[in-house]
Amino acid sequence: GVEAGAMSLMTAHNELNGIPCHSNEWLMQDILREEWKFPGFVVSDWMDIEHIYDVHATAENIKEAFYQSIVAGMDMHMHGIYWNEMVVELVKEGRISESRIDESVRRILDIKFRLGLFEQPFADEQESMRIRLNDEHRATALEAARNGIVLLKNAGLLPLDASKYKKILVTGINADDMNILGDWSAVQKEENVITILEGLRQMAPDTKFDFVDQGWDPRNMDPKKVAEAAIHAKSADLNIVVAGEYMMRFRWAERTGGEDTDRSDIDLVGLQNELIQKVAASGKPTILILVNGRQLGVEWAAEHLPAIVEAWEPGMYGGQAVAEILYGKVNPSAKLAVTIPRSIGQTQMIYNHKPSQYFHPYVVKPSTPLWSFGYGLSYTTYAYGDMQLSASEIKKDGELKVSFNVTNTGNRAGVEIVQLYIRDKYSNVTRPVKELKDFARIALNPGEKKEVTFTITPDKLAFYDKKMNWGVEAGEYVVMVGPSSEDKSLLNETFTVN
Template sequence: MKYTIIFFLSLLTIGLSAQKKNMLYKDASLSIEERVEDLLPRLSLEEKVAQMRIFHANIGVESDKKGRLKLSDRVIEKLKLGIAGIKNPGEHISPLAAAKLNNELQKYIIENNRWGIPALFVTESYNGVDAEGCTKFGRPITSAASFNPELVNRIWDVVGIEARLRGMHMCHSPEADIVRDPRFGRMSEAFGEDTYLTTQMVVNAIKGVQGDYTGLGAGTHIGAVAKHFAGYGQVLGGSNFAAVEISPRTLIDDIYPPFEAAVKEARTLGIMASHGDLNGVASHGNPELLTGVLRDQWGFDGYVVSDSNDIARLYYFMKVAESPEAAALLGLVAGIDIDLYAEDSYAYLPEMVKKDPSIEKMIDRSVRRVLRTKMILGLFDNPYVDIKKVEKTVRSKASLALAQEADLESIILLKNEANTLPLKKEKQQIALLGPILNETTKAAFESVVGDQVTFVAAQGFELTDQNKGVPKLLPTGPEQLNKLVDIAKASDAVVLFLGGDEFTSKEAYFNNALGDRATIEPVGAQDELLTKIKALGKPVIVVLKHRRTLSINTISEQADAILDAWDLSELGDTSLAKIIFGEVSPSGKSPVTVPRSIGQLPFHYSMKEINNKKGYLFLEDGPLYPFGYGLSYGTFEYKNLKISDSTITPTSEITVSVDVSNTGKMKAKEVVQLYVKDNIGSVTRPDKELKGFEKIELAPGESKTVSFTINPKMLEFTGLTMEKILETGDYTVMVGTSSQEGVTGKFRLEK
């Protein structure tokens, strides 16, 4: 008996050794598919499910006082079977410390699961990499105002490089959502209201962060997860987690294109599902959306991840599942591969398979996608960060210079009465005032202007108590306002920093956090402050900083000049000073329509023409500022619009060209915009649609001919039968400086 036991133990040892020896999935010379198919059958059911879950590092991944990896018992238990990924490890420490920590963490994970499967470390990007010590860029909607996709590509290239050097591998960004409701607190995370502009920005962001895809396996960049699929930005009332009511035609023509381009053109590695629903079907349980559209129609072969806890919420929040297990099955059937955070969803899958073994085939499908992603990222072959490169590369001089370049191209000049701007660098006192003023603003202005101008600075009051969950507005008394007025009275000109901040517009988390608003006027005593200072008769320049579109009627009426800055980089105030004092001409264009009143919502430039028939009692018609609007220190003349042919067919193209001249006295950039209007359609059509743009720079007196190609694909829309069609008819084309101003021509589509 003793020898029999020894014999069987020997056989077992030989078997395990042979299995280890023949680990083809570790052979980098094989194809990714071969490696995945070798590894998958080796995994136990529990190990497979572990590859379908992500947890947050805040449950116990940290460094001790000596910078060494420290894991909680909860994390140690989770990592025994391996894991799909971990969100935000090392986010609150320096890039170098994070790189060291994540190397240790990855080593621990590889050495403590049977097959040495590495984990995905996941970040986000709203102002660059959302982690300590990385280059802080402007938010996505800010860079959208640049109307410069190549610039956005370079920004996200830096994001991809800096994230990978921290030890990160995936990014739950960019947002491909269309945002058209300024009540929505997450507005600034996306690229604006327009489908075409958003598509160009999303494609370039993904190509940038992924290193044009080749940077993934090379270990220089990270994978993108485009989100939130689909329609998330259309929540009713602009309220996070609310229902989405959107027509199928609008969904296909307006909402889908940035996601489709993310898949087909940019080759995004991941997609995140939307919190919301479509036509009453919760997105996290929608196989028509996550499999039918995303995979069968578009050919997506990456992984789909849930938004935070949203598979479980199919049961306890959306109430479309009878139990937590039923919710898990809904998500799995729909096509969600990774469960983000939940302990009451995919954790149930092993027990569910015992009752219904057919479920395992769907689990295998998802695990293949996760393992494939890790292979694409090269994690099985090179899972660690090269520490020597971190400090040389992260937040380099070149990256900071790029952040400022982006600021300078994104700041929008909304008003410049009597050429108030630029200010002169001459002996005078300028007051920098207002609740959005930073502590470093004065120093930033002095660094640009030197000692020729005297600056005095005072914030005066704060807007909120800065509570991260539910901030409250702070009262502002006469003494606070009068102090600012007195400073203004003693100055030659005033720069007022108004708008909103990270507390007046933010994500409304599921529990105990608000971020959406029921009104869109500037909060607090900002209008009152402006009115009092305007009464002094001094030039008043308003710098508008904000994360949602604001209805700025008082500011628009009373300010002599307005610079719309949205949310700039860490060098934003230096950039503002350069523009205010004329070193650079502003060239940003509004990525949104600015309404006069919240009562005009929904309100975007490309709404159906029939929406423009009637206005409102006691309110001036039209927007306060239209989409695509932005002034310059140069002046631009558009003339000689030419269309290469009066007709276009389903197999031909036409060219539209226009001469643009800088008739001003300063070198400046202009965004030349192409809009197309379908004059008659079988379904009601948008008033006009952006179909192209080009940013050019002209010296005083210089002219340039700008040309656009119109092809049949640009004229397709969803017809009566819900199929994409080309329809015979007349079109109007406009090329100009905004969605409301330009030169026009006509052509006809013939079949």
């Protein structure tokens, strides 16, 4: 953010309290410049200054929209066909002063000078090609995929035994597609992307992978191809369905995920659920792999399938990483950074909800999510114990150390992401039932135990009170540690702030 030294900031598409963000003087001047002391420049989002006129309707024409945005604090237009001409007109008309233009120009030129763009205005194309996709970057892409894939369910099926499953059906819209690159990605050379099908074939070269292509478009799946997959599933030793959403930008209008693709539900689009159910009806073990950028309601799969993997948008080596996890070369360690609800009606199913959120529980369906924030399985098991606080009381400006032991109780090396949550037990304004305040990745060999210590500082306890003052409140606090936000998995102790 600003404190870290960011020198450019983009305003949002939306409005705030009835004022479009791109013409919001309170945001750009009062908060950004005056309160935060931001020294850099503000840039618009794509055509959003024009949207002050043609979407928000708080300006009568584009020229008036330009005027409102500039006087509110905008420095640079990302893209605008009439921007230069109309801004010059506004200056000549005396509506915008040259000194106001100079302010923005000075901020922009300052950054350009700092970046050395006047000394070296053009990129070195050969150097760029040398840097792009170099070995270090490739290794980072693979490591990121390995560390980001979440094992959601495993009823003893994973990791796969390559000697046991010699014929495997692979099907689904994301089984053999660059869609694993995710939103904001361009089509790449095939040699630079390992799809999930390719990753499986590399990982288990002696296994016959029977691929039934379902195409890339979930909205136009062919029922005949779904039926074909169901038939092939019966003769397979194991089935893998790779489902989810479609995000590639070069097919902008056909996407079901990514920027500007709001959904009215969180179900799998098209015939994907039907495909999963028909393949699973074969009676053979069936694994679901999800490729998507947001939570999907896969309640049927969660109840009926033995294994589910959330791959998210794993990138160029996503197929290799998925295969390595399925076959146990990599022990999954990732945890959910979001709560996954059961259905659209549970959209507010968040871990850091207020105490009254479920005073009246949902009727018919459970008042619990499909998977909780911070949740994620491993091929080993961990035990938490010996939680201790360095003090039972601290001052408002004091610190407190929380220590506990984590033991790998399984037979495989692994990495556990330990999490620390805090709750203000009684407060002058309602506070969440828990908030994540720290976490750490702890590598453990089989049988190994390590002590973990977190430090609770005032910034981890502070909040805005009823008078909107930021600070630490006196009273009793609950500190919790464990593998996820689920109450049943957390150790807890209390301390008092005086």
